[in-house]
Amino acid sequence: METFKPIKPAKRPRIGLYSLGHAHYWNQFDGLLDRLLGYNRFIAERIGESAEVCNAGMIDGDEGARQAAEQFNAAGVDLIFCHAATYAMSASHLAIARTCKRPVVVLNLQPTAAMNYDATTTGEWLAHCVGCCVPEIANAYNRSGIDFHLVSGLLGLSQTPAISLADENTADHPEAIKAWDEIDAWVKAAAVKRTLDDGRMGFLGHTYPGMLDMYSDFTMMSAQTGMHVEVLEMCDLEKILQSVTPSETQSKLDQTHAMFELSEDSPADPLARKPKPEQLDVACRVAVAQEKLVHEFDLDALTYYYRGSEGNSLQQLQEAFILGHSLLTAQGIPCSGEGDMKTAVAMKICDILGVGGSYSELVACDYNHDTIILGHDGPFHIGIADGKPILRGMGLYHGKWGTGVSVEATVQKGPVTMLNLTQTGDGKLRMIANQGDAIEAPVLKIGNTMTHVKFDRGPSEMMNQWFALAPTHHAAMSVGHNRLQFEKVAKLMNIEFQVVSK
Known part of the structure; x- marks a missing residue:
C-alpha cells in the first residue's frame, strides 16, 4: 500500500549520557579507563542512531559531575542515561540528577556473559563488576527523591576488545537484545515527550x-x-x-x-x-x-x-x-x-x-x-x-x-x-x-x-x-x-x- 511522508517528522530526543568510575582505579590498573570509555562510546553511538546524544564521558568525582550537569542543562536533554561502567561511589555523580532534574535511566550492562575465571585479574574483574554499584545508586536516588529507572543485561558488543580476557561478543545474546529493546523504548518515549513539548x-x-x-x-x-x-x-x-x-x-x-x-x-x-x-x-x-x-x-x-x-x-x-x-x-x-x-x-x-x-x-x-x-x-x-x-x-x-x-x-x-x-x-x-x-x-x-x-x-x-x-x-x-x-x-x-x- 502507498504510504505518505509525514508533514512534520517527530523530533529527535536529546539524551544525556555519562559513565561512572572510581578515580583511584586509573593509576592502579593500566588500560582500564580507556577500556571503559570505549564502552561509553559504543553506547553513545547506538543511542545516537535515533537521538541527539550529549556525552559527558567518564564521571569519577563531584567536580566532573557538576560540569556534566551544566553541559546537560545547556543541551536541554530530555532524559539521562547513567552507565555503571565499574564500581563508583554514589556521591561522585549525585549532583547530575539533583541539578538537571530529569528522569535517569541507570544502565547496568555487563560486557561479557561470563568472566574468564582462570585468567581474570583484579583489573579485568573491575571492567565487569558493573552491577556492584547499582544498589548504591538506587538507594541514593531514592533517598534524594530522584526519579530513576533501571535496565540490566549485557552490553551487546559485536567484537571483543584486545585488552579483554573474556568473550565480549554478546550482540546476539538474548540479554543484550532485551536490554537494548528497553533502551530503545526509553529513547522513543523521550521522542514523544520532546515532540509534544514543541x-x-x-x-x-x-x-x-x-x-x-x-x-x-x-x-x-x-x-x-x-x-x-x-x-x-x-x-x-x-x-x-x-x-x-x-x-x-x-x-x-x-x-x-x-x-x-x-x-x-x-x-x-x-x-x-x-x-x-x-x-x-x-x-x-x-x-x-x-x-x-x-x-x-x-x-x-x-x-x-x-x-x-x-x-x-x-x-x-x-x-x-x-x-x-x-x-x-x-x-x-x-x-x-x-x-x-x-x-x-x-x-x-x-x-x-x-x-x-x-x-x-x-x-x-x-x-x-x-x-x-x-x-x-x-x-x-x-x-x-x-x-x-x-x-x-x-x-x-x-x-x-x-x-x-x-x-x-x-x-x-x-x-x-x-x-x-x-x-x-x-x-x-x-x-x-x-x-x-x-x-x-x-x-x-x-x-x-x-x-x-x-x-x-x-x-x-x-x-x-x-x-x-x-x-x-x-x-x-x-x-x-x-x-x-x-x-x-x-x-x-x-x-x-x-x-x-x-
Whole structure:
C-alpha cells in the first residue's frame, strides 16, 4: 500500500549520557579507563542512531559531575542515561540528577556473559563488576527523591576488545537484545515527550455538545502535555478553501484513488452508497484546504467538530471532513472527530512511536467471538489498515448533520493496544492501555471502521474493569503490544498510567 511522508517528522530526543568510575582505579590498573570509555562510546553511538546524544564521558568525582550537569542543562536533554561502567561511589555523580532534574535511566550492562575465571585479574574483574554499584545508586536516588529507572543485561558488543580476557561478543545474546529493546523504548518515549513539548494542537470548531467526558481545559492540556492549543475558526478553513485550484483537487483525487477502494452500494444499509462524483470532488477540494490549514498554522495534530445549522455553508463544509482528515492522519497529523482533544493526543503518541493510532470507540460486543468491536465513522489511520480501505458514500452521518464520504476499514490482524487518555476528577490526565488481538470476524458495511478485538478476559469483565477507570469514550488503536512502551511515555510525561489487560 502507498504510504505518505509525514508533514512534520517527530523530533529527535536529546539524551544525556555519562559513565561512572572510581578515580583511584586509573593509576592502579593500566588500560582500564580507556577500556571503559570505549564502552561509553559504543553506547553513545547506538543511542545516537535515533537521538541527539550529549556525552559527558567518564564521571569519577563531584567536580566532573557538576560540569556534566551544566553541559546537560545547556543541551536541554530530555532524559539521562547513567552507565555503571565499574564500581563508583554514589556521591561522585549525585549532583547530575539533583541539578538537571530529569528522569535517569541507570544502565547496568555487563560486557561479557561470563568472566574468564582462570585468567581474570583484579583489573579485568573491575571492567565487569558493573552491577556492584547499582544498589548504591538506587538507594541514593531514592533517598534524594530522584526519579530513576533501571535496565540490566549485557552490553551487546559485536567484537571483543584486545585488552579483554573474556568473550565480549554478546550482540546476539538474548540479554543484550532485551536490554537494548528497553533502551530503545526509553529513547522513543523521550521522542514523544520532546515532540509534544514543541507541538501545536489545532482545535477547530467545538466539542460535540453534551459529551462531557471529552471536554478539555486548554490550560490543563498545555500544562500536562506541553502542546500549545491553537483555536481555529471554521471561517479560517473556508477562506483557505477559496484558494484551492482544480489541479490541486485533481491531484488529491489521484491520491485518494491510490489509497482507497471506492465502494459500491451496501447490500445491507441504504444509507451506505457508492460515492458520487460530486461528493468526491467536494471531499478532495476540502482535503486540499485541510492540508493547507495544517501548514498555515504549523499543526502537529487536530481535533474538530462543527454542527452548524442545516443548510449552513460551514455545516456543508464539515460534511467533507473525513477523507481529508484520514489523509492527514496518514501523514503524521492525527485528527480526532467530535472535538476530542485528549484522543488526538493519544493518537499523536501512537503515531510518533510508529504504531498507528486510529480513532476508535466501542461499536458493540460479539459474545460468539468473545470480542469487543472497536471503530468509528471518523478518521482512520491508513498506515495500519488490513488491506485497502474502502471509501463509501453516506446518505446520512449517524448522530450528525449531513451526508458525504466516509472511510470503511479494519485494522491489521494480530496484536493491538488501545491507548486512552482521560481526565480524572482532580483535573489530572490518566493513560489507560489495554492489549488484545485483532481477529478475523464479520463487520458491518455501513461506512465505519470496525475491528474485532479479543482481550485476555471476556467482553463483560473487560468492560467492567476498563470503564471503572473512567475513560474517555474514544481511544487510539495501535498495532502491536505496546503497554510497556506507553508506560515509559507516561512516566516521562508524569501522567498516571493504568492497564486492564495484560
